[in-house]
Amino acid sequence: MDLTGKVAVVTGSGRGLGLAYARSLAAAGAAVVVNDVDAEAAEAAVKEITGAGGRAVAEVVPVGSAEAAEALVARAVDSFGRIDTMVTNAGVLRDRVLWKMTDDDFDTVVQVHLRGTFTCVRAAVERMRAQGDGGRIVVAGSPAGQRGNFGQTNYAAAKAGIAAMVRTWAMELGRAGITANAVIPVAATAMTKTVPVFAPHIEALEQDGTPFPDSLRKGEGFGTAEDVAGLVAFLASDASAGVTGQCIGIGGDKLALWSHPQEIAVAYADGGWSADAIAAAWPVSVGRAPETYGIPAPVL
Template sequence: MDLSGKAAVVTGSGRGLGLAYAEALALAGASVVVNDVDAAAAGAAVEKITAGGGRAVSVVAPVGGAATADALVDKAVSEFGRLDVMVTNAGVLRDKVLWKMSDEDFDTVVDVHLRGTFTCARAAAVRMREQGTGGRLILVSSPAGQRGNFGQTNYAAAKAGVVAMARTWAMELARTDITVNAVVPVAATGMTKTIPALAPFIEEAERTGEPLPDWLRRDEGFGTPEDAAPLVVFLASDAARGVTGQAIGIGGDRLALWSHPQEKAAAYAAGGWDADTIAERWSTGPGAEPETYGIPAPSVPAAHGPEAGS
């Protein structure tokens, strides 16, 4: 992929998935605005990209409000003359079960993930429409937003909203050749290291430098941040000009298209329904095959469990 002449912003790109996205875009030829709340991480990311021959500058600011969104777009325009790609990756976690989650826990996560995606995408769309040459909005979601996840009311709700915004904006921006897609990555990061079923494998890979197991990469679609980055490069490229309004999963060896919610089963009652009729017909009608919920726990082969060979 050749992204020469294009300018991109990647929020939350001082480390982890965001850094992998920024590096991959720069390697493909794009000029990149790195963003992080950690000045040292942002500076190190810029140094790493420029040392590899890429072009990068940083904006140290928390994502959420319009001021940061505008600063990111302004930086791209002042440094590189334009903005072609906005990747809304910044995120935080405040995991707690419903009855223990505070207003602050909820608001903090929603502000960064959902409001931050909105403000950054809005600022980018305004600039891209002014340029008149199209553009790419690449919104980062999560399997938690597609299926729900224990202890992540705030995060799952925000990430579900991100996909809903992608579908909506794909319609609104279609006439201006601005595509909008949601990326649903699964990768070994500081966030996924908190998941008990995955932590031993991530820690083992970090300790030994060995790759993640083949079964984990293929069967669970779980890999490194670098495994997820090529999808962002593809979506930023001219090759993806016809791809919009999609939620696309990537992780390890797996690339997947997530379905959009739709009616699965329906039944009809002449004149409408009352509660007793719903109760009578539910288990043999629309509720005969209820949907699952929650992210399935990894199915660890017996020969590959954390205790295997110890």
């Protein structure tokens, strides 16, 4: 995969998945703007990338506001002359069950994930359209946004909104040659390390490099951050010019395409539906096989 001459911004790339994305893009030849709220982590990432022969600069700013988004794009243009790819990876968690979730818990997560994705993509698209030669939008979704997850009202809502934005942007940006896709990663991160079934495997990997077993890599589609990075590099490349509006899952040895919401059962009644008619029809027509919800529990 050759990204020589391309310029990418990766939000939240001081560590974890974002750092893996920045490394992968740089290794393929792209110049990268590393973003993080932790200045030391951002500078360490830049040092690592440049030490390996890549090109990178840091922009330390919390994503969410229009001003932060514009600063990221300006950093790319000032340092490397243009922007070709915006990867929105930055995120925070404030997990609580619904009745314990505060307004601040909700607003903080939505501000960073949903609004941060919107503002960063808007700023990038404005520049890409002015450049006139297309571009790539790669945003971070989540299984929680696709299926819901206990204790993550805020996070699941933001990620579901991001998936909906991708489908909208694919329509709006196609004429400009700009693609928009969501990556749905499943990987060893600080968040997944809190899941009891994953924790011992992640700890073993960190301590002595013990690889994940096939029951994780294939059965659960669960791997390392580096396992996800190849998809981001592909979506940033010319090879993905025909891929847009998609939610693409990746983790371990598994690559998957997520479905879009669609009607799966339909019934009709002359003159419309009363509440009593719905109650009578539900169990024998559209409600006969209701949809499942929630992320399935790992089976190892």
